[in-house]
Amino acid sequence: MNITEIIHPANLVYKKPDVLNDTPMHYCPGCSHGVVHKLIAEIIEENNWQEKTIGVAPVGCSVFAYNYLDIDWQQAAHGRAPAVATGIKRLLPDRLVFTYQGDGDLAAIGTAETIHACNRGENITIIFINNAIYGMTGGQMAPTTLENMKTSTSPAGRNIELNGYPLNITDLLVKLRGTCYVTRQSVYNVAGVRKAKKAIQKGFENSMAKKGTSIIEIVSTCSSGWKLTPDASNKWMVANMFPAYELGDLKDI
């Protein structure tokens, strides 16, 4: 049996979505970004939304999301993605508009834009990667950094007296009347990946159906920032992040 006989449609059990292009990713081993990117690509392809989708990339590691997903993209200033997405969706109401943001982007510098886009009920989907650290700039403390968690700007661990509490912004967004779907997922195992995919699918459907703002928080790993191996990162996330950021649907109307 030669290779051309093996590569045959009848034998196809899995195929990378075409929307996910062949550019090698810059993400570190063990990082959640790659898995979430693939899920978004699969959903866009399965629903035939490529021609209708505009993504908004943030500042942070995922600023380069536009290098990997073959859709139209805009790159936003740090924290401003929900405002940029508002401008797009208001003028192109029949398009699928989503932002892809990290915790520093969404929950620190972009807090106002996040809350007000959600409060207006902008018909956009916000994919929120929460890895409790600033990855791209080298592992500084984020608004979601856990108590006593060591980062380059909290080398002795996050001190509540000095830095305040970890910000659970997704819980806040539940209270806003403009949000229609708020969920917290994680791509830490196969079941988690499947659930996250369903959540993103639902968020995108809400955007198309103009139901309001959907927030899909993905509790994520940052093995480089956490200074752990990929496997240890996953385990650390389950043991430490999940108790602080509990998985599941927080709002679904």
Add this chain to the structure above:
Amino acid sequence: MEETKLMKGNEAIAEAAIRCGCDGYFGYPITPQSEIMETLMALEPWKTTGMVVLQAESEVAAINMVYGASACGKKAMTSSSSPGVSLKTEGISYIASAELPSVIVNVMRGGPGLGTIQPSQADYFQAVKGGGHGDYKLIVLAPSSVQEMADFTCLAFELAFKYSTPAMILSDGIIGQMMEKVILPPQQPRMTEEEIRQKFPRATLGKPADRKPNIITSLAIESEVMEKTNFRLQAKYREIEKYEVRYETYLCEDAEYLMVAFGSVARICKTAVEEARKEGIKVGVIRPITLFPFPTKILAEYADRVKGILTVEMNAGQMVEDVRLAVNGKTPVEFYGKMGGIVPAPDEIFEAFKKQTLK
């Protein structure tokens, strides 16, 4: 069709925006320009042309909404006044770098800081020299009448799309608040998506199968790539300098002296010049209409002919630096200015002219 109305400068901007087919306005209230958004909300253009008008949570959000809309090839604009424009400068730098055709209006008030709500021209440097980070320029139009508030709104979009670059209308509280007769342009239809694809092929309207993704970004990690962006921007600014200089001359034909002023102050200078002419002093006014590109060449030409120039501004002396660069020492350039929201009167200007410039 055209329509003649009596209205405020701020109202004229709102009316003209709708009529020139603007797709979206995103703003945040601040005196003395709030009538722009108020007028748009009262006119309800979403019911007629389909234009979107949205009050944002901040100036920062508003300029980023403009970024998002402009990157879809839409005619999008925002307006503010001095402290609010400072907040927008982050977004303006991104818009300039991403080469988007946005329009920004600054109805200037006195600063620095929260300053005052009275008129000023103290944001000249901010508007003309860049304002935000990085090497960029805005096309800057300085209206001196309510009519020009309307005309320049349409012109700003025309130039912004022609050069894929942000254009600013740099007005002040006088022009924004005063009422004058204005002839409004006939209603233009908004661009269809087909027209957008032709006029602005980089528009993010969704990727069809037959083209590569459109990516609007101002980021380039490789400095060689960012250098290319900078070369392209600078080449564009040189083109703009070559083709888009606009200015007005008033009683300059026989002038032995000149006053140089922009916006509302140019009108006051015209009255001062009329006073001077009654006393037999031959003075004219040059009014730069585009502050970038600056009318360097015409000023250099006049510098050979006149005995002296008085630059008059409502600031501590900002445009005067560009006048001096243009004149290059060929004739004395003096400055008279008022700050903090104080407006100079014609007789004050005439007195200053007699003291500082008349030999």
